[in-house]
Amino acid sequence: xxxxxxxxxxxxxxxxxxxxxxxxxxxxxxxxxxxxxxxxxxxxxxxxxxxxxxxxxxxxxxxxxxxxxxxxxxxxxxxxxxxxxxxxxxxxxxxxxxxxxxxxxxxxxxxxxxxxxxxxxxxxxxxxxxxxxxxxxxxxxxxxxxxxxxxxxxxxxxxxxxxxxxxxxxxxxxxxxxxxxxxxxxxxxxxxxxxxxxxxxxxxxxxxxxxxxxxxxxxxxxxxxxxxxxxx
Amino acid sequence: xxxxxxxxxxxxxxxxxxxxxxxxxxxxxxxxxxxxxxxxxxxxxxxxxxxxxxxxxxxxxxxxxxxxxxxxxxxxxxxxxxxxxxxxxxxxxxxxxxxxxxxxxxxxxxxxxxxxxxxxxxxxxxxxxxxxxxxxxxxxxxxxxxxxxxxxxxxxxxxxxxxxxxxxxxxxxxxxxxxxxxxxxxxxxxxxxxxxxxxxxxxxxxxxxxxxxxxxxxxxxxx
Numbered sequence: 001x002x003x004x005x006x007x008x009x010x011x012x013x014x015x016x017x018x019x020x021x022x023x024x025x026x027x028x029x030x031x032x033x034x035x036x037x038x039x040x041x042x043x044x045x046x047x048x049x050x051x052x053x054x055x056x057x058x059x060x061x062x063x064x065x066x067x068x069x070x071x072x073x074x075x076x077x078x079x080x081x082x083x084x085x086x087x088x089x090x091x092x093x094x095x096x097x098x099x100x101x102x103x104x105x106x107x108x109x110x111x112x113x114x115x116x117x118x119x120x121x122x123x124x125x126x127x128x129x130x131x132x133x134x135x136x137x138x139x140x141x142x143x144x145x146x147x148x149x150x151x152x153x154x155x156x157x158x159x160x161x162x163x164x165x166x167x168x169x170x171x172x173x174x175x176x177x178x179x180x181x182x183x184x185x186x187x188x189x190x191x192x193x194x195x196x197x198x199x200x201x202x203x204x205x206x207x208x209x210x211x212x213x214x215x216x217x218x219x220x221x222x223x224x225x226x227x228x229x230x231x232x
Numbered sequence: 233x234x235x236x237x238x239x240x241x242x243x244x245x246x247x248x249x250x251x252x253x254x255x256x257x258x259x260x261x262x263x264x265x266x267x268x269x270x271x272x273x274x275x276x277x278x279x280x281x282x283x284x285x286x287x288x289x290x291x292x293x294x295x296x297x298x299x300x301x302x303x304x305x306x307x308x309x310x311x312x313x314x315x316x317x318x319x320x321x322x323x324x325x326x327x328x329x330x331x332x333x334x335x336x337x338x339x340x341x342x343x344x345x346x347x348x349x350x351x352x353x354x355x356x357x358x359x360x361x362x363x364x365x366x367x368x369x370x371x372x373x374x375x376x377x378x379x380x381x382x383x384x385x386x387x388x389x390x391x392x393x394x395x396x397x398x399x400x401x402x403x404x405x406x407x408x409x410x411x412x413x414x415x416x417x418x419x420x421x422x423x424x425x426x427x428x429x430x431x432x433x434x435x436x437x438x439x440x441x442x443x444x445x446x447x448x449x450x451x452x453x454x455x
Contacts, residue, residue: 053451106401107401109401110398110401113397113398113401116390116393116394116397117388117394117398120390120394121387121388121389122389126387129451129452129454130384130387133448133451133452134384134398136444136448137380137402137441137444137448138402140440140441140444144405144436144437144440145404145405147433147436148404148405148408148409148433148437149404149405149408151429151433
């Protein structure tokens with residue numbers, strides 16, 4: 001999987017298609033796939049949250065959490081690359097009359113509140129449930145928000161994949177699709193990595209606790225947890 | 233259904249006797265209008281500026297009420313009562329949304345005339361019927377989302393801190409649609425074009441989030 005993401009870099013240098021915007025346009029191959037993957041990640045997180053509510057299995061909650069986490073990180077990338085691209089091609093770092101920018105920002109702000117919500121609930125079961133409810137609500141919010149903001153604003157931001165505006169030459173389209181696939185795989189890989197590390201950390205914590213209990217023996221007072229219970 | 237009526241009635245009676253939320257919301261709204269007067273340094277507003285001032289103020293005032301919505305349930309064991317009672321849990325959501333709609337309407341009954349008095353020259357009364365429709369649809373959306381998020385926030389450590397940051401991004405579409413629908417109504421030659429489209433957006437928002445809140449609320453009410 002990581003190999004394919006390196007293929008992204010390869011295509012990036014191998015098939016450079018300078019459009020009328022020149023070299024700057026290259027950021028397109030990073031920005032757009034990042035955005036698409038982040039948004040899909042948010043929606044997938046909602047589905048995973050629904051799975052958690054249905055099965056009560058904490059692994060679904062952990063998946064939903066990690067999916068949102070990664071999408072937020074990708075979202076930072078989207079905003080940063082978008083700002084750079086906007087500066088280069090429109091002359092401003094941020095433009096308010098762009099529905100796509102504004103709706104992405106709102107969605108990003110919404111998902112950032114996932115963290116304070118999650119960390120301010122102590123009971124793990126309740127935390128998992130509430131986080132899932134949030135994931136579902138916010139996941140449904142993503143398309144609604146896009147509709148509302150788009151209706152309110154003009155249409156200057158290029159829509160890449162719709163029927164008319166997608167007038168990319170073949171090479172560009174190929175590069176774009178490979179970049180998109182690479183970005184999606186990068187996302188999946190990162191999510192898996194994070195899940196594995198979370199699992200490992202949890203197991204380590206459990207082992208340590210068992211070890212501590214053994215050391216303290218039967219009669220000794222209950223050991224004070226040296227490992228602070230981190231929210232997972 | 234009887235449970236819904238009973239809970240909503242209880243809330244409204246409590247509010248009527250203690251006068252905790254609505255007067256504070258109204259006072260907040262009026263004070264915010266005064267703040268806007270100085271902040272913008274304008275005596276009269278019209279069009280999009282008027283719509284923006286009105287909706288931002290109403291939204292922030294609504295947050296005050298939403299923050300208080302479940303406080304009594306939490307402090308006096310109302311949640312346990314609801315859970316033990318042989319009723320559907322979503323009746324709590326419906327009742328709370330209903331009570332919140334009443335609060336918001338009461339707020340607007342005070343805030344809108346004051347707003348007109350402070351900022352609008354004339355022609356305000358001609359806009360009132362349509363404005364009432366916009367406000368009502370926006371209230372439903374705010375109330376449903378507010379009741380759902382309040383029931384989440386009340387169980388967290390950072391309660392009244394968390395609610396606004398959760399609520400504001402989620403209600404951005406309401407503000408967009410309500411302000412866009414209000415803008416032509418508060419323009420100096422009254423203009424009703426395009427209002428219908430935004431009413432449809434508000435109705436769609438209400439519908440989607442109403443169904444969504446109905447679907448997930450059970451999960452917020454276990455234990």
